[in-house]
Amino acid sequence: MNTFVNYLAVLAVAALLLAPALYAAARERRIDRQLRKAAAGRSEARETGRARKAQKSSSRSTVPSTAT
Template identity: 65%
Template sequence: MNTFLDLLVVLAVAALLAAPALYGAARDHHLDRQIRAARQGARAPGTTKRPRPGNRPARPVSPWAGTLSGKPLGPPRT
């Protein structure tokens, strides 16, 4: 009976040591699939289609934006 319990303890310790490595490998594989899908232009499964924040048209910024006095900081931009 002691031999069986010793075997169970060794297997439990081995599982505790291997679990984080297996989890990391599975996560890395999932990220690789997402990157590959993004490079091919397809959406990865489980993602929603949202506009990218950088795709908005640029607003013209007035030269006095951000000043407390409301006066321009320098010469007007062209």
């Protein structure tokens, strides 16, 4: 019985020591996924921006000038 209690005590200490490290690793992975998603969205926005820059000037809408 004493051996079993010692084994549980060692497992409890190991869990207390590993919990913060495992939490931090999971948090880092989540942040990495968010950064990759944001970078993918930014590159997609750049591609659509390039397509817009390639428009002909005649296809753009014109607004009358109010400067006098």
